[in-house]
Amino acid sequence: MKTILAEAGRVPVARQIEDIVMSTPVVDIHTHLYDPAFKELLLWGIDELLVYHYLVAESFRYLDLPYERFWSLSKTQQAELIWDALFVHHSPISESCRGVLTALHLLGLDVKKRDLPALRKWFASQRADNHLTRCLELAGAQRIYMTNSPFDDAERPLWEKGFRRDERFVAALRIDPLLLSWPETAPRLAGWGYEVDGAAPTQRTFDEVRRFLAEWTLRLDAPYIMVSLPADFEFPAKNITTQLIEKALLPHCREHGLPLALMPGVRRAVNPQLKLAGDGSGLSNLEGLQNLQSGYPENKFMATVLARENQHELCVLARKFRNLHVFGCWWFTNVPYLIDEMTRLRIELLGLSFTPQHSDARVLDQIVYKWPHSRRIIAQVLIDKYSALAQTGWQVKRAEIERDVKDLFGGAFERFCECQG
Numbered sequence: 001m002k003t004i005l006a007e008a009g010r011v012p013v014a015r016q017i018e019d020i021v022m023s024t025p026v027v028d029i030h031t032h033l034y035d036p037a038f039k040e041l042l043l044w045g046i047d048e049l050l051v052y053h054y055l056v057a058e059s060f061r062y063l064d065l066p067y068e069r070f071w072s073l074s075k076t077q078q079a080e081l082i083w084d085a086l087f088v089h090h091s092p093i094s095e096s097c098r099g100v101l102t103a104l105h106l107l108g109l110d111v112k113k114r115d116l117p118a119l120r121k122w123f124a125s126q127r128a129d130n131h132l133t134r135c136l137e138l139a140g141a142q143r144i145y146m147t148n149s150p151f152d153d154a155e156r157p158l159w160e161k162g163f164r165r166d167e168r169f170v171a172a173l174r175i176d177p178l179l180l181s182w183p184e185t186a187p188r189l190a191g192w193g194y195e196v197d198g199a200a201p202t203q204r205t206f207d208e209v210r211r212f213l214a215e216w217t218l219r220l221d222a223p224y225i226m227v228s229l230p231a232d233f234e235f236p237a238k239n240i241t242t243q244l245i246e247k248a249l250l251p252h253c254r255e256h257g258l259p260l261a262l263m264p265g266v267r268r269a270v271n272p273q274l275k276l277a278g279d280g281s282g283l284s285n286l287e288g289l290q291n292l293q294s295g296y297p298e299n300k301f302m303a304t305v306l307a308r309e310n311q312h313e314l315c316v317l318a319r320k321f322r323n324l325h326v327f328g329c330w331w332f333t334n335v336p337y338l339i340d341e342m343t344r345l346r347i348e349l350l351g352l353s354f355t356p357q358h359s360d361a362r363v364l365d366q367i368v369y370k371w372p373h374s375r376r377i378i379a380q381v382l383i384d385k386y387s388a389l390a391q392t393g394w395q396v397k398r399a400e401i402e403r404d405v406k407d408l409f410g411g412a413f414e415r416f417c418e419c420q421g
């Protein structure tokens, strides 16, 4: 095995680390993309890129038309307004705008022409299946985890009917309405044949919720269950959410060996007029998470938190509880400045036992930029860290760097999912 003399400042070593990080396949453990069997639910193309809710929010920094007028327009018209506001009248310097340009550039398009009709023409000439393969290759993504909700009327029918799975896509079971909107969800469960009592839930109700979770876990072949949580989430609390977690969700996860992914820190609809773009971020009290990890050592948890101010506390929690796997730079933290900060913090406190990034892509082409952007930052952090090791006389071998990067890019996560808790 070749030994790398990782002396600080030696360019070949830095280049090797960078090459490994840029080329190691990633497992993208949380996205909003869909198996191609879901047809139009798998979004792609320039107009979808432009109307991504990150760009909608940014365009309203400049637009002065009423929100309702914007929403009354067709997708094409919305995309044109956003293009003009963010790319023509101002330089596209934000991370989301730069991302669109990186994706186009890596797909081989000439961005400097600023020619939206030509971009549209190019996308219109692509075949969906080829484009999917190309995007996965450009991102270096070997597996894409989806977000699949039985409560979503657009996707539920196909799951119920059954379809031939694309093995590049994995389904994660998403259950926000179950935990966060019980009064509306209980009648839906009842309508689907589960004997639940929304107003006065008994053990029978919780058993039926378990039956629902078991059926959907099986149907999706889900390796984990996921929920986003408001910034003011507390556990335990005297409410139905705590009861559902304790009496249905955690026993179900234990029985099936599934991690429960928790994503605290969202403030949904702080500006409802922005629709999907109107969610905000809030500081969480992570005591609720701590109570879950300490109270249920036989359950496995994953967590990503939205507030920058919660990141350090989350790392400390993970140092105390090995049943917690930290992942991703989520949403508003998925900007280079914070990816750099969070990745350094996590490596310094957790070594390699976490997953630094997921894409959260909603549009297929986004993986083409989100991954290279993150890979560059992760590479620089690792160059600094291996160089610091070299100063102690520790020599890192190429195979060891490859092993470490594989772990960061999904290896540690998939082992965590498989272990018995």
Ligand code: FIX
Pocket: 032, 147, 228, 276, 330, 331, 360, 362
């Ligand atoms: O709850 C989530 O999974 C969030 O990631 C999304 O709902 C959010 O809208 C998003 O796209 C963030 O990147």
Ligand code: ZN
Pocket: 030, 031, 032, 147, 360
């Ligand atoms: Zn998401």
